[in-house]
Amino acid sequence: MSVKPSLGPGPLTGPTVVPDNYFREIHNWTELLYLFNHTMSQCYVELNEDTKRVVLFVLYLAMFVVGLVENLLVIYVNWRRSGRVGLLNLYVLNMAIADLGVILSLPVWMLEVTLHYTWLWGNFSCRFTHYFYFANMYSSIFFLACLSVDRYVTLASTSPFWQHNQHRVRRAVCAVVWVFSAIIPLPEVVHMQLVGEIEPMCLFTAPFETFSTWALTVALSTTVLGFLLPFPLIVVFNVLTARWLQKQGRPEGWRHRRLVCAYIAVFVICWVPYHIILLLVSLQGTHISLHCYLVQLLYFFSDVIDCFSMLHCVANPILYNFLSPSFRGRLLNAVVHYLPKDQARAGARASSSSSSTQHSIIITKEGSLPLQQAPSQREPELPAPSLPQNTSSPLCNVISQLSTRKHSASP
Numbered sequence: 001m002s003v004k005p006s007l008g009p010g011p012l013t014g015p016t017v018v019p020d021n022y023f024r025e026i027h028n029w030t031e032l033l034y035l036f037n038h039t040m041s042q043c044y045v046e047l048n049e050d051t052k053r054v055v056l057f058v059l060y061l062a063m064f065v066v067g068l069v070e071n072l073l074v075i076y077v078n079w080r081r082s083g084r085v086g087l088l089n090l091y092v093l094n095m096a097i098a099d100l101g102v103i104l105s106l107p108v109w110m111l112e113v114t115l116h117y118t119w120l121w122g123n124f125s126c127r128f129t130h131y132f133y134f135a136n137m138y139s140s141i142f143f144l145a146c147l148s149v150d151r152y153v154t155l156a157s158t159s160p161f162w163q164h165n166q167h168r169v170r171r172a173v174c175a176v177v178w179v180f181s182a183i184i185p186l187p188e189v190v191h192m193q194l195v196g197e198i199e200p201m202c203l204f205t206a207p208f209e210t211f212s213t214w215a216l217t218v219a220l221s222t223t224v225l226g227f228l229l230p231f232p233l234i235v236v237f238n239v240l241t242a243r244w245l246q247k248q249g250r251p252e253g254w255r256h257r258r259l260v261c262a263y264i265a266v267f268v269i270c271w272v273p274y275h276i277i278l279l280l281v282s283l284q285g286t287h288i289s290l291h292c293y294l295v296q297l298l299y300f301f302s303d304v305i306d307c308f309s310m311l312h313c314v315a316n317p318i319l320y321n322f323l324s325p326s327f328r329g330r331l332l333n334a335v336v337h338y339l340p341k342d343q344a345r346a347g348a349r350a351s352s353s354s355s356s357t358q359h360s361i362i363i364t365k366e367g368s369l370p371l372q373q374a375p376s377q378r379e380p381e382l383p384a385p386s387l388p389q390n391t392s393s394p395l396c397n398v399i400s401q402l403s404t405r406k407h408s409a410s411p
Contacts, residue, residue, distance in 0.1 A: 047296070052303065053114065056113045056304065060107075063311065063313070066314050067099065067102075068103050068104075070314065071097075071100040073331060074317045077321075077331050077334055078096065079093065080330075080334060091174070092320055092321065094178075095140055098136045098137075099317070100136075101133075101135070102137055104132075105133040106310070112202075119200050120200075122194075123194050127189050127190075127192045129202075130188070130202070134185035134188070138185070138226060140313065144230065144267070144316070145230035148238050148263075150173075151241055152241045188204065220279075222278060226275070231271075234264065235264055259323070262319060270308065270309050273305045281299070
């Protein structure tokens with residue numbers, strides 16, 4: 001038996017079960033679509049497709065507007081700071097760029113849903129849009145895993161090599177992540193093409209004889225690379241970071257534990273339902289047999305689950321940037337430049353007060369450095385020297401007398 005799975009955003013056909021020997025009589029995609037339409041299971045569940053399309057349109061639109069603003073602000077603020085040496089700023093910046101790439105693909109999925117999955121932009125855009133989405137999706141997940149690992153290593157490591165070469169290592173890791181993420185989607189994207197002439201649809205179309213094998217291979221690789229490998233790294237190293245900070249007796253340890261729970265919970269909510277449905281749809285009809293009503297519900301809600309998986313692009317800027325007092329201070333500094341002078345002075349004072357608060361090392365570790373770090377790499381915050389208003393000194397008296405004579409001698 002063969003069945004069409006869902007692999008990422010896009011249309012998903014109903015639970016169609018087709019005997020393998022039927023393929024011998026199929027010569028083109030039109031005949032295949034005809035076969036799909038005439039071999040549907042008799043099991044039917046009353047589900048409102050119009051309501052689902054409206055809900056998806058609203059969700060895509062909301063995520064696009066909010067995610068676009070958030071990630072552009074994160075990129076702008078961190079890019080302005082790129083001249084300074086940041087600890088984990090490079091991973092945060094690259095993750096925001098990847099999240100922005102996913103956000104920029106949302107209008108296409110939004111229009112596709114509105115047009116009932118009719119693809120009007122040609123065969124090249126069918127492949128490129130899916131490639132662009134998947135490459136940025138993998139990049140965002142990998143940068144999040146790298147951020148979790150790097151944060152703990154920076155705190156706990158006393159290796160001289162790491163102390164002197166950590167920035168070079170980060171740049172190399174970022175380059176490897178982008179290259180690796182650009183290669184992973186290729187086996188799937190090469191099999192994306194338009195199906196149908198009157199109302200074309202952008203579908204995954206592997207060869208008939210090996211379709212089930214291709215679909216299952218792509219689904220398993222997506223789950224392994226996009227979840228099973230990065231998720232343990234994110235959990236383990238975030239927990240290790242929280243425990244290390246707790247052992248150091250940091251007073252804000254309770255806040256670190258709450259943030260770690262938030263990091264893990266958001267990742268689970270976004271990606272666990274996505275990968276469960278992806279595997280079930282890929283296995284259905286070839287390796288497992290589900291009840292027809294369950295299959296109907298599975299195919300109906302798969303598009304909604306795909307949409308919810310993109311919420312990570314909206315949640316990441318909040319968790320890893322906007323919760324940081326340091327980031328909010330730098331954001332306010334950036335806004336101050338575009339305000340009138342009176343408002344700019346008030347904003348600068350507020351920004352200075354906000355920046356003086358040490359930011360939690362769990363988020364971006366910008367406010368402090370590990371105690372083991374080399375003195376040359378530390379950036380301590382020193383209090384500004386101040387003198388009382390009535391303070392006087394011999395030097396001040398001399399300067400005052402000279403100034404008085406100069407004014408008296410001038411006409």
